[in-house]
Amino acid sequence: MDRILSFLRKIKRRLPGFNYSSYVKDYLFRANVTSCIYLSIVVAVLEIWMLINIISGAVFKDGHRSFVWIMQHTSSYIILLGTAVIMLIYSIGYLKGKIHNQKLGYGIRIFFMLISLTFGIYISYISYDRSGQVFAFVTMEAFCLCLLVWHPVNHFIILTLSFAIYLYLQNKLAPLSLSVKINSFTLWIVFLMCGINTHHQRRLEAEKDENLEKMTAYLKDKSLIDELTKLPNLECFQHNVMEIMSNGKTDISRMRFVFMDIENFKNYNEKYGFRSGNHFLRTIGQIIHATFENDVVARFSDDHFIAFAEAEGLIEKLVFIKKQILELENSISLGLKSGIYKATDPYIAPSVALDHARYACASIKKHYSRDFAEYSTDMDSEFKRKQHIINTIDTAIKNGYILVYYQPVVLAKNGKLCGAEALARWNDPEYGFLSPAEFIPVLEEYHQIHKLDMYVMESVCRDIKESYDSNYPRIPVSINFSRLDFELADPVKEVSACIEKYGISKKDIHIEITESAISETDQVLQQAIGGFREKGYSLWLDDFGSGYSGLNVLKDYTFDMMKIDMKFLSRFSDNQKTQPILSTIVELAGKIGMQTLTEGVETPEAYEFLRSIGCQRLQGYLFGKPMPREEFIKKMLAGEYQVSDELLS
Numbered sequence: 001m002d003r004i005l006s007f008l009r010k011i012k013r014r015l016p017g018f019n020y021s022s023y024v025k026d027y028l029f030r031a032n033v034t035s036c037i038y039l040s041i042v043v044a045v046l047e048i049w050m051l052i053n054i055i056s057g058a059v060f061k062d063g064h065r066s067f068v069w070i071m072q073h074t075s076s077y078i079i080l081l082g083t084a085v086i087m088l089i090y091s092i093g094y095l096k097g098k099i100h101n102q103k104l105g106y107g108i109r110i111f112f113m114l115i116s117l118t119f120g121i122y123i124s125y126i127s128y129d130r131s132g133q134v135f136a137f138v139t140m141e142a143f144c145l146c147l148l149v150w151h152p153v154n155h156f157i158i159l160t161l162s163f164a165i166y167l168y169l170q171n172k173l174a175p176l177s178l179s180v181k182i183n184s185f186t187l188w189i190v191f192l193m194c195g196i197n198t199h200h201q202r203r204l205e206a207e208k209d210e211n212l213e214k215m216t217a218y219l220k221d222k223s224l225i226d227e228l229t230k231l232p233n234l235e236c237f238q239h240n241v242m243e244i245m246s247n248g249k250t251d252i253s254r255m256r257f258v259f260m261d262i263e264n265f266k267n268y269n270e271k272y273g274f275r276s277g278n279h280f281l282r283t284i285g286q287i288i289h290a291t292f293e294n295d296v297v298a299r300f301s302d303d304h305f306i307a308f309a310e311a312e313g314l315i316e317k318l319v320f321i322k323k324q325i326l327e328l329e330n331s332i333s334l335g336l337k338s339g340i341y342k343a344t345d346p347y348i349a350p351s352v353a354l355d356h357a358r359y360a361c362a363s364i365k366k367h368y369s370r371d372f373a374e375y376s377t378d379m380d381s382e383f384k385r386k387q388h389i390i391n392t393i394d395t396a397i398k399n400g401y402i403l404v405y406y407q408p409v410v411l412a413k414n415g416k417l418c419g420a421e422a423l424a425r426w427n428d429p430e431y432g433f434l435s436p437a438e439f440i441p442v443l444e445e446y447h448q449i450h451k452l453d454m455y456v457m458e459s460v461c462r463d464i465k466e467s468y469d470s471n472y473p474r475i476p477v478s479i480n481f482s483r484l485d486f487e488l489a490d491p492v493k494e495v496s497a498c499i500e501k502y503g504i505s506k507k508d509i510h511i512e513i514t515e516s517a518i519s520e521t522d523q524v525l526q527q528a529i530g531g532f533r534e535k536g537y538s539l540w541l542d543d544f545g546s547g548y549s550g551l552n553v554l555k556d557y558t559f560d561m562m563k564i565d566m567k568f569l570s571r572f573s574d575n576q577k578t579q580p581i582l583s584t585i586v587e588l589a590g591k592i593g594m595q596t597l598t599e600g601v602e603t604p605e606a607y608e609f610l611r612s613i614g615c616q617r618l619q620g621y622l623f624g625k626p627m628p629r630e631e632f633i634k635k636m637l638a639g640e641y642q643v644s645d646e647l648l649s
Contacts, residue, residue, distance in 0.1 A: 027206035040088035047081035155195040226299040229285030237298035259357035263335035265303040405626035450488040465502040478510035483517035492531040566600020
């Protein structure tokens, strides 16, 4: 018995119409309900019209109809009409959402089908008009089996039984001729094909709609859920927080925005690989989600997580999360830094609030003893200044708020002027004179530094052109480029185009690249250095000794000038190690074919020492601070700076 049932289940699974998803089944049911409305109306109108005909006596034009015949037809029409009305009421109620019982709908549809087919067979059987007997039967078959969608197997069974009953009854009235049998079989095939085709088309429509809905749901899920941690993403977080904050019952003063940053996660990735790193982040995401169980949390980006949580118990939760992180990995010095922001405006954008929390977190990034920081008034002032810098850099360049200052470079052997370094200054109408330490790190952080450096480069080329036209001495100028310049722009192309635009010489420009910016794996920067070298520019290695890869840089790259970082001259007189280190650096540079320039020279003692060890060029306050071009030219023309004979020749 079990084998028989198993065999029947296998057959059922392979038959069409039995393995559809719930979505397809619902779609087909709803399609049938819609068809039932139109079908019910058509049948109801037809039956009312037929009843009117009987009552008005129109049917008696062809001859006398007995009372029995009238009652048979009248009762049949009323029964079919009543069934159609019941199906119409259910269908309208279902589509309007007032009726939800699908089983009731199936029952009504089957009941209507049975009544309709019985009606068609019965009316055909009792009809006086033998030549038109078939029309009532065919009409009901078309209504029930072509307009309504049935499973192909069910369709076959219903169609075959109804035809068999009809033909059996007709044969009782009069033996069926061969032509009737053949035409009946042909009609059976037509109805079968129509029904199967209708079902097939509706099924394809349903599956197409299902796939579209699945894709829509998938895309929606992708747009709201972080794929790695399965936590909500930033967009979902902002939506949820806005709903909470717009709720009049929410006490904003009790809520806090939290920005969490896992410390030293980069080291974890380097040690264990990105796959393990991703697993670690998923684990941390689960811990954060469980810890902030009743709060809104999300993954912000990379190893950063965010929360909108109750202030009460917040610090304890953050301490617990850090403890869990340390327990997960104790061979690497991981940690958790958190920035907290208290919103006072219920209409503040979550993105702005998160920026404040993130800023607070960044303020303790290098403070080992501090794990939490709440956004303060001082931070707010600093944050607004940073935002002002980012938001107005384009305006500052356009309106000339960015100024190019020049600091003289002299030859160590005679103190004569041999060049200058171009340095940016910002005279802001709102904040006044901003120092480079205030705006350059901000522009680098927000990847806007290339705008400043390209502007300085353009200004220098224009100033050199003006010096040409005014017959001033041709003082070469060194221009600084950061690592980000090579990622965000094409300095090789930009410098070459600018030199061609103003008609100046490559010898008038020195390209400075910071030693700490150079990496063995930075292919873009390596290609750019090679590009400058091929085009014949003078390449200077800036701030040598400020990073940790100095000797590797000297080994792998070729530079014309080494600029020794000014930090070597701090406490020059007090630190006994300074002089032998500087002597060794200058000697090393000479052995590998590089000239040297030392920055930060402020005392005559430092000057004399550097000259004595063979350093070729010097720069520092002893020879002049950075100054506007007009002041620089004025001092040069006044003889305060004696120009090197090499530049005058």
